[in-house]
Amino acid sequence: DQQVKQNSPSLSVQEGRISILNCDYTNSMFDYFLWYKKYPAEGPTFLISISSIKDKNEDGRFTVFLNKSAKHLSLHIVPSQPGDSAVYFCAASGGQAGTALIFGKGTTLSVSS
Amino acid sequence: DTGVSQDPRHKITKRGQNVTFRCDPISEHNRLYWYRQTLGQGPEFLTYFQNEAQLEKSRLLSDRFSAERPKGSFSTLEIQRTEQGDSAMYLCASSLGRNEKLFFGSGTQLSVL
Numbered sequence: 268d269q270q271v272k273q274n275s276p277s278l279s280v281q282e283g284r285i286s287i288l289n290c291d292y293t294n295s296m297f298d299y300f301l302w303y304k305k306y307p308a309e310g311p312t313f314l315i316s317i318s319s320i321k322d323k324n325e326d327g328r329f330t331v332f333l334n335k336s337a338k339h340l341s342l343h344i345v346p347s348q349p350g351d352s353a354v355y356f357c358a359a360s361g362g363q364a365g366t367a368l369i370f371g372k373g374t375t376l377s378v379s380s
Numbered sequence: 381d382t383g384v385s386q387d388p389r390h391k392i393t394k395r396g397q398n399v400t401f402r403c404d405p406i407s408e409h410n411r412l413y414w415y416r417q418t419l420g421q422g423p424e425f426l427t428y429f430q431n432e433a434q435l436e437k438s439r440l441l442s443d444r445f446s447a448e449r450p451k452g453s454f455s456t457l458e459i460q461r462t463e464q465g466d467s468a469m470y471l472c473a474s475s476l477g478r479n480e481k482l483f484f485g486s487g488t489q490l491s492v493l
Contacts, residue, residue, distance in 0.1 A: 273422075298479075299479045301482075308486070308489075309486055310471055310473075310484030310485050310486050311471075311484045312484070313482070313483070356423070358422075360478075367425040367436055367438075368413075368482060369425065370415075370422030370424070371422050372421055372422050373421075373422050
């Protein structure tokens with residue numbers, strides 16, 4: 268049973284436009300959410316996080332939105348750049364998951380110039 | 381600096397052989413995690429240490445898998461009697477504490493022939 272779901276395996280966006288990556292979760296006890304970016308043959312790299320007490324967190328071109336009632340979070344990248352092309356993973360922790368981060372399956376973002 | 385270091389980067393072995401991987405976390409991090417990632421999936425949690433104590437294990441960690449973190453520094457993950465289904469990327473990560481971001485190493489790619 269997947270507790271963190273990324274239902275879009277891929278997303279294609281033009282350079283300069285907004286990229287929106289979505290993530291849904293089922294465990295209402297999750298209290299910490301993160302987005303990671305991964306290039307081939309490398310480990311995931313942390314992008315941005317949000318605590319369940321907030322509904323938005325912004326860092327430069329990256330903004331994460333959390334909707335607790337819908338158990339949904341999204342990552343907005345504005346403006347998108349070709350170097351943003353990578354696999355993006357949503358992750359969550361808390362509750363019975365304990366301290367381990369539970370990851371979604373990822374969304375492959377392709378930004379074309 | 382030194383981020384999280386994993387060795388080896390690649391390992392090819394024959395079915396039935398034992399393999400051992402090493403992870404050196406960021407020095408001031410007291411939490412160390414092992415994850416496994418297969419193609420098309422997100423990282424799956426295997427086990428976690430706080431200092432030298434192994435505090436959580438996933439049901440994915442069969443009895444052929446064992447992990448240690450002597451003296452709370454580096455960690456090793458051993459797989460005994462490898463099977464083809466063990467082929468995956470094994471990722472190590474470390475963090476300062478709960479609800480702190482995880483820093484991942486580049487992983488060890490295991491291929492079991």
